[in-house]
Amino acid sequence: MAKYTRDAERLLKLLVYILGRHPDELGLVPARDGFVKIKDLLKAICEEDGWRHIRLTHIDQLFLTLSDPPLERKDRLIRARDRENLPDQAEVKTPPALLYNCVRKRAYPAVCEKGINGMGAIRVILSANRQMAKRIGRRYDHNAVLLTVNTRQCQAAGVQFNSAGELFWAAKIPHGCFTGPPLPEEKPSSKKTSPERSSREKQSSPTPGSFILDPFAKKKGGRGKKTSQKRKDGAKKWVKKKMKRKRQPPPWRS
Numbered sequence: 737m738a739k740y741t742r743d744a745e746r747l748l749k750l751l752v753y754i755l756g757r758h759p760d761e762l763g764l765v766p767a768r769d770g771f772v773k774i775k776d777l778l779k780a781i782c783e784e785d786g787w788r789h790i791r792l793t794h795i796d797q798l799f800l801t802l803s804d805p806p807l808e809r810k811d812r813l814i815r816a817r818d819r820e821n822l823p824d825q826a827e828v829k830t831p832p833a834l835l836y837n838c839v840r841k842r843a844y845p846a847v848c849e850k851g852i853n854g855m856g857a858i859r860v861i862l863s864a865n866r867q868m869a870k871r872i873g874r875r876y877d878h879n880a881v882l883l884t885v886n887t888r889q890c891q892a893a894g895v896q897f898n899s900a901g902e903l904f905w906a907a908k909i910p911h912g913c914f915t916g917p918p919l920p921e922e923k924p925s926s927k928k929t930s931p932e933r934s935s936r937e938k939q940s941s942p943t944p945g946s947f948i949l950d951p952f953a954k955k956k957g958g959r960g961k962k963t964s965q966k967r968k969d970g971a972k973k974w975v976k977k978k979m980k981r982k983r984q985p986p987p988w989r990s
Contacts, residue, residue, distance in 0.1 A: 838873020
């Protein structure tokens with residue numbers, strides 16, 4: 737019981753620190769009212785050594801055992817009651833020249849055409865640290881694709897960047913304002929028929945896809961009824977000769 741109490745106190749302190757002071761240290765950007773999705777919070781906590789066992793039931797237990805917890809919960813959202821030390825989310829006039837973001841591998845071709853939308857959130861979360869951007873991206877896709885965003889081109893296109901501690905966010909990153917790895921080449925179909933071959937097949941067959949039985953056609957190799965009859969006659973003669981040999985007495989009996 738004492739160990740459980742200590743673990744619960746440690747978890748509570750961690751949650752208060754993350755939600756009330758530095759959510760950006762775990763790659764989280766709260767909404768303007770301070771709320772964070774509980775599932776995003778759990779993903780971030782489970783990445784830390786010593787906290788990989790934390791589940792939703794642990795957070796539920798805190799609200800059940802504490803009469804006045806320093807946390808607030810609303811549906812699937814959670815926030816700290818004391819948010820005075822949260823980083824302000826204000827517009828940034830001069831963000832770093834390059835920021836990084838990750839997108840799902842499956843969505844990458846569409847992103848190259850339409851731009852970057854929020855992955856798991858309404859906003860596009862960006863970081864000046866490549867490793868932090870990869871860490872955030874792996875929460876949604878283990879093979880997430882890392883993109884490099886040119887903030888100067890984005891601002892020229894009318895994009896507004898906002899700070900969130902060590903992180904940044906924007907509503908959308910338009911097409912042409914970021915770079916990434918080359919798109920995978922489409923595999924050519926292995927069963928392709930050249931137009932010349934298909935035309936020859938059509939000409940050779942008067943009725944493609946059907947089979948016409950010709951009653952006057954001979955068998956392959958030019959063997960007709962005469963050849964088969966000769967074989968039958970030869971087989972009969974061979975049987976007669978064999979029977980005669982059996983009927984004749986051996987020479988030693990005569």
